[in-house]
Amino acid sequence: MTLALIAGAGDLPVALLDRLPARPLVCALEEAEPHVPVDLWFRLERLGGFLRDLRARGVTQVCMAGGIQRPGIAWRHFDWPTVRLLPVMLRALSKGDDGALRTFIAVLENHGLRVVAAHDIVPGLLPAAGVLTVTQPGPPHRSDALVGDRCLHDMGRRDSGQACIVRDGRIVDEEDRRGTDALIGRNPGRGGILFKGPKPDQDRRADLPVIGPGTARGVIAAGLDGIVIEAGGVMVLDRDAVIATLDATQKFLWVREVTR
Known part of the structure; x- marks a missing residue:
């Protein structure tokens, strides 16, 4: 081979x-x-x-x-x-x-x-479901995750992106061709989540979403509370660094089981 x-x-x-x-x-x-x-x-x-x-x-x-x-x-x-x-x-x-x-x-x-x-x-890029950080998502974040899940499902039908920002039950912005870092950078505020996942029925051999330490730093700089990713659908690069970066500022990383 x-x-x-x-x-x-x-x-x-x-x-x-x-x-x-x-x-x-x-x-x-x-x-x-x-x-x-x-x-x-x-x-x-x-x-x-x-x-x-x-x-x-x-x-x-x-x-x-x-x-x-x-x-x-x-x-x-x-x-x-x-x-x-x-x-x-x-x-x-x-x-x-x-x-x-x-x-x-x-x-x-x-x-x-x-x-x-x-x-x-390279096994291990897809983390198991659960909250990987010390800080846990609260009830508002779990409600925001439901909104983000619906948003990504709609974005997938439009073939338009793989991430969105949700705050107080409202979609703040959606990812476009400029990518996740640009999405985070143009939406500073207080609270809310970055929600990221694959497109519905996506061929998962290519173009599977990725987050890494840079994503964590961007979320912190933007004032978001944490990151929610779909279990089995988002790769995490340098997982230890991502978790340590989020833990240092009381942010969370939730690997969420698919509910749809």
């Missing part, structure tokens, strides 16, 4: 490389900005040739990790192996992010590559 890691932006690719027993082949779209050294860059217009290259290198498994902005298409860059994929690619680009991702996974699998999740190759 040879693993290829398609790396995007953010801390997840870094965390995987730190914890994997052997370094995978690290690949990235030319438009991506990964924080790890890249062995093989590729363009979407040369996807067919890229997949052939992976097979020639003995790659049998692919893991996608990190954020990737939807790339543009430059027709002059197409190679012949990718021209045959053009109808599939055009259908994918006409869909939302989740639909496009599902199509990309299907293309990989049709070329004999097994797509694996980050939390499968």
Whole structure:
């Protein structure tokens, strides 16, 4: 088994490389900005040739990790192996992010590559359900979590994001393409929660939400009371640091069982 890691932006690719027993082949779209050294860059217009290259290198498994902005298409860059994929690619680009991702996974699998999740190759990224901090959520936070759960379900149907801020039973703001850090940063206040989870029926082998120490620091700076994440649906990077950061300021991290 040879693993290829398609790396995007953010801390997840870094965390995987730190914890994997052997370094995978690290690949990235030319438009991506990964924080790890890249062995093989590729363009979407040369996807067919890229997949052939992976097979020639003995790659049998692919893991996608990190954020990737939807790339543009430059027709002059197409190679012949990718021209045959053009109808599939055009259908994918006409869909939302989740639909496009599902199509990309299907293309990989049709070329004999097994797509694996980050939390499968590095166990322990998905924490067990429960409150992981000393500080516990109170009744208002539990009510806010119900509101956040409904909000994320609606956002998932719109394929629009994976996080929201809830305060006093009201949705303050929803995540957009700028991401969770931007959502937190533009909504300072007193109290409330950051609620984060996967989209309904999401293929959990890719684009699963992530929080880390930076998320904890942002929540503290924004004056929120804590973080609520969906059990089995959000990866936590450097969990000990996240918990210590929140404990130091009497904030909470609640890994909440799904109720819908």
